[in-house]
Amino acid sequence: MKRLLEKYDLLVAIMAVGIVTRSLCRHLQDKWRDRPVVAVDSALSCAVPVVGGHHGANDLALLLAERMGLYPAITTATDASGRPCLESVAGRLKADIVNKSSSKSINLAFLTEDVPILRLKGPKILLVDEDVAVLKAKGLVLGVGARKGVSSEEVLQAIDQALAESGRKREDIAFLATAWLKKEEEGLLEAAKSLDREIVFLSREELNSQKPSTPSRAEDLGLAGVAEPAVLALAKRLILPKKAYGRVTVAIGEN
Known part of the structure; x- marks a missing residue:
């Protein structure tokens, strides 16, 4: 067995x-x-x-x-009663249950009521009671680096190429990640808006604490890299090491 x-x-x-x-x-x-x-x-x-x-x-x-x-x-009580359960909600939302001990309280509540689902956008710190379930969105983390003045079309084309090589699609993306230096990069911001995804901007310390597998021109700026270190900092596993597509670099990780 x-x-x-x-x-x-x-x-x-x-x-x-x-x-x-x-x-x-x-x-x-x-x-x-x-x-x-x-x-x-x-x-x-x-x-x-x-x-x-x-x-x-x-x-x-x-x-x-x-x-x-x-x-x-x-x-199982919820299914036998035709009610949802925490696990099915997490599956539908493509999320991981962070505090699994909450499942008993949540599933008991589901038997008699509709439990509200709230979505919070960070940065925030969440302090919850034992009967509150915390879900963390699963999906792809796309680390993106780009030359100054890059267009949104270039960024989207690079992302699509990287996704195709990984056998994934845009719908699988959870969020984008890049360096704090790119906060004003219009092409990158417009691409994220087009994808309807958030961008996480990482600090120098967060990027340099990672050990990317590929060299980067960002070393000239005192950085270990951008695309791949961003993924390593935020994803459970790296599925596509940093690759250059014209003036854009993309790395992909998964949670």
Whole structure:
């Protein structure tokens, strides 16, 4: 069982729920790390999410119902009541749940009321109670460097080329990032406005604290770089190292 859980993202076990439970119990960690598992009876009549209901098991049971006619025996309170849950809201918003401990309070609240969703734009510091969920937007971080006087068309063309090379599209962009020196660069500002995305301006210290994999002309300005250091500072992983497209450099990271 351990090998299967490590190898696959989702599991369908054609056996009794009791057998599945006994097989799984020694390998369970918590609801955020456990693999979604659905038990299906030998007659292929019922699909029961056993573990990870809000993390894929419920959706898998519904898929089996749609494709094979099985009855989806979904037992999570919010789904059984036709109500949303924190995990589904985060998925719809393409966001990570920062304070996962809030899920119990939020999901209990969802059973009886519509929980409001507020979006805050920074820079801000957020102090919350235990029953307030904090979501952090996922998506691509585009680090952008540009020569002075660059046009928005040049910036957008460079971004589109970088996205195409990464197999991504504009809709995947969470925000842009660049150096504080570019706060007045009209072409860059206009490009961000055209994309309907915010720009984060990083300080010299923030950029120079990173270790980019590629050399940069920004070294002449005493910087480790712009595009790639900006991504390294703000994204979980780098998926496209800095690359030059004419007068624009682009690096892409992902959260």
